[in-house]
Amino acid sequence: MENDRQTRHAAVPPPPTLPASARQPINRCNLPAVILGSLSFQRHPVALEIDGIRDLHAGLFQMLDGLPEPLDRAQRFMDYMTVRFLLDEPEEAGSMPNGTKPARIKANYRRLVRGWSFDSDGREGAVLKRWVESRFGLLARHHAGSLLDRHSDGYQRYLYEGSRGLYATNALESQLDLLYAYCQYELVRTQPEQTHVSLYRGINRIDEHEILERADRSRYRVLLNNLNSFTRERERADEFGDYILEVAVPLAKVFFYNQLLPGLLRGEDEYVVIGGVYEVRMSTL
Template identity: 90%
Template sequence: METDRQIRHDEPPPPTLPPSARQPINRCNLPAVILGSLSFQRHPVALEIDGIRDLHAGLFRMLDGLPDATERAQRFMDYMTVWFLLEEPEEAGSMPGRKKPARIKANYRRLVRGWSFDSDGREGAVLKRWVESRFGLLARHHAGSLLERGGECYQRYLYEGSRGLYATNALESQLDLLYAYCQYELARAHPEQSHVRLYRGINRIDEHEILERAERSRYRVLLNNLNSFTRERERADEFGDYILEVEVPLAKVFCYNQLLPGLLRGEDEYVVIGGVYEVRISTL
């Protein structure tokens, strides 16, 4: 990974995360107004969802003793299967002898893969609502703008998110632990780093909410509360006429392609928690 040598520390930050983009409470160690700010991008600290590392302390102690990342990934998946009874739906509360709803099979892996195929689908709505709950960052877009809270698009987003969680087995808690494991692996693999440089292909900068133009090719933008990026600039070329380059705090990486086998469809895909970011725009 590359660390950012171009993040500017000599300029005062712009106005913080707008009130319309955040909730007053969340379930992690920093409020949304801080973790969603440009200051956090410049000076990140670890983010922890309340209680997750303590509840699963035994898992992380076990992982500490495993030097091989592939073995750790397998142990983590085994732990998820056992802890959440993913192969025993009756033990998790599904009524025996009845036709099981398809959603009982939903799990963290299916959800993330669904995001990879269509971030505006049902799985995307579940993930964006999870970010709202855990980090307090409100979704800005889902198959259309969500800025009009009483609008049809927003109501459809709420419906899809609720429908995606219905009759599932502690799906949001599964995501909590996936994020904690992702942060564990990033910290273990890159103990001296705070950022990763990521790219995204776009057609127009006004596809994003611009808060301020810093200089000719740099903008301060408000990203959706969950976003896909890639580590490969050449890969980003395939998705737009311009390249959005951003230094993402490792603390804001929800998951990435190499975290678990087959987790994401895209090569070197990273799923990133949003907020205010300074970005650089370049041509192909």
Template identity: 75%
Template structure:
């Protein structure tokens, strides 16, 4: 389960179904508007990601992937690209997605648990990165794309 392919945005106030759709035009307009008067937001996000990657490599020098969990209520809430059998699916996730490294915590968010082997470079942020801040769910913010996941019941 170590397949992951990069994709573009899939959803923003509605499915993004081509460059000429109304939802896509709204997405581009709002994205452009967000670049102005943000105090170098892009540079800040780049720094946060770089620091996250550095810390992940320090904590997991021998690993290329982490097993992360996501509580869900229905698999069909996700964009399923392929059903692989045995409770495994190929799923397309949107831009940023919340996972946890705690299986027990994931079951608080749904009746089923998605299990994904997430490549370290796809982890944008994790809450232990900034001590004293954002405590609680042992959250990992993961960049979207195609992931092979397995699903388990509680």
């Protein structure tokens, strides 16, 4: 009887660490949000794939397999994006001719990444956070203010900005799908034995984040926004706050980093990271 009780107890999974209020019941990924957003995923990550993307663009990745140099692969990827999504031919993508086309047709993955780097609470940031909600099922927690109250004016503005940012664009979310898939391809190709990367963020107070638990004096378990910026340079993080958060981020949760497409971003070695529950360490210099 004792063995039976132990067996039944062992079969009960631990409660999820990702609160229900931070996730959607469905997504377009190979893992549900409750798993990919959990502390267990940070500790034991696996590959994440958006449904159908690698199959739909199999020819691109087969071509990249034959290129040994990262710079050549990056250029081929950008060329593919230009041709596939008609980025230089907006009329062919359905835009109206004779100068009457909406200005938003010029929005593309490159402008979104640049816009995020300039202001993550701007229109581009809203589009990217809505994309994470759709693809990974992780709800945004902050955008120019708290989003915890789904009836607030701030939340309605967030929805408006996200929808406005997609209006009259050419398959912008599909461009982001492929950008994420390419990022993951490059990380596996260039760092095949690595599962995590140590990243840093400067803060002034730990309560700037949603704290779920304090593990010890310097370690916290926090719920991060569904998309976040970090840097790989600890010294750079120190410029943005009195304290430094250090976090081991699964490579599977890296959406973009500034060396992925040379010339797109410059400066602080930025990494754009999908959120969820993370254990972080807070320290000073």
